[in-house]
Amino acid sequence: MSQFDHTQRFLFEDFDIRGEWAGLDQTYRDVLAQHPYPEPVAKLLGEFLAAAALLIGTLKFEGLLTLQARSEGPISLLMAECSSQRELRGIARYQASASECGTEASLQQLMPQGRLTMTLDPTKGQRYQGIVALDGEHLATCLSRYFADSEQLNTHFWLAANRQQAAGLLIQQLPAQRITNPEERAAHWEHVTILGQTLTPEELLQLPPESLLHRLYHQEQIRLFPAQAVCFQCSCSRERSAKALSSLGLEDAYNLLQEQAGRIHIDCQFCNSSYEFDAADVAQLFAGGGAQQPSPTRH
Numbered sequence: 001m002s003q004f005d006h007t008q009r010f011l012f013e014d015f016d017i018r019g020e021w022a023g024l025d026q027t028y029r030d031v032l033a034q035h036p037y038p039e040p041v042a043k044l045l046g047e048f049l050a051a052a053a054l055l056i057g058t059l060k061f062e063g064l065l066t067l068q069a070r071s072e073g074p075i076s077l078l079m080a081e082c083s084s085q086r087e088l089r090g091i092a093r094y095q096a097s098a099s100e101c102g103t104e105a106s107l108q109q110l111m112p113q114g115r116l117t118m119t120l121d122p123t124k125g126q127r128y129q130g131i132v133a134l135d136g137e138h139l140a141t142c143l144s145r146y147f148a149d150s151e152q153l154n155t156h157f158w159l160a161a162n163r164q165q166a167a168g169l170l171i172q173q174l175p176a177q178r179i180t181n182p183e184e185r186a187a188h189w190e191h192v193t194i195l196g197q198t199l200t201p202e203e204l205l206q207l208p209p210e211s212l213l214h215r216l217y218h219q220e221q222i223r224l225f226p227a228q229a230v231c232f233q234c235s236c237s238r239e240r241s242a243k244a245l246s247s248l249g250l251e252d253a254y255n256l257l258q259e260q261a262g263r264i265h266i267d268c269q270f271c272n273s274s275y276e277f278d279a280a281d282v283a284q285l286f287a288g289g290g291a292q293q294p295s296p297t298r299h
Contacts, residue, residue: 006227007057008209013221015188016174021209022053024166030232031090038099045092046161047139050168052082063122071114074098087233089270106137156193160201167204234271241266241275250286
């Protein structure tokens with residue numbers, strides 16, 4: 001398997017601490033290929049993608065995880081989605097001023113007074129949302145605090161991206177099993193996080209997980225689990241577009257047909273696919289015939 005485009009879980013054998021590593025190569029570049037993002041936007045979007053890939057590995061459900069951030073700053077919207085099959089997509093919306101920000105611009109410069117929403121949408125079960133203010137200098141800092149405050153889980157993130165690659169590392173304290181003494185647990189957590197703080201963005205982007213974990217924790221016993229492949233895959237489809245169209249109602253759908261000269265185009269902002277519906281398609285849709293006989297779909 002490639003050094004990148006996968007995630008890998010690991011476990012400290014002697015501590016109640018687990019971790020996740022994510023590396024994105026072609027997946028990240030496929031996302032960036034959909035839109036001409038300026039450097040600061042591409043970098044932060046890469047961190048979002050890496051964070052989504054890390055988080056999906058900590059969850060035990062079939063479904064979708066979405067990270068969405070909004071602000072009134074140079075970057076107005078960032079969004080990353082990752083399925084339990086590790087199919088990943090992402091998008092950003094930004095102002096012209098984002099192009100003037102340097103690659104080292106902080107999260108506060110790019111998304112001042114922003115808020116991040118994390119949504120878990122399981123195939124079976126109840127939808128869940130959590131919200132955190134983006135008031136740290138880095139996305140990793142905000143995510144770490146979210147888990148510590150909202151989920152009562154000591155968690156630490158490291159994220160990096162450079163337009164060619166994106167990567168992330170997560171460590172998380174587990175409920176007491178091996179070690180039950182609170183002071184020992186705190187000491188182990190401090191030990192692991194202090195060593196993690198020595199990691200540089202260059203190392204995170206360049207080192208495969210085996211080398212990275214040996215570099216940080218060569219004195220500890222770590223179990224590295226099999227890698228899980230990640231890829232860029234958009235979840236849009238003609239059927240989902242038809243569902244969105246049907247939600248308008250028959251009258252509004254026909255009004256939209258007239259406004260668009262007899263052909264409704266529903267465009268996917270994630271992958272630039274476009275789905276077309278003419279009057280016959282709309283009639284079939286509202287007659288209960290579905291969208292099984294599509295008009296030509298442009299990619």
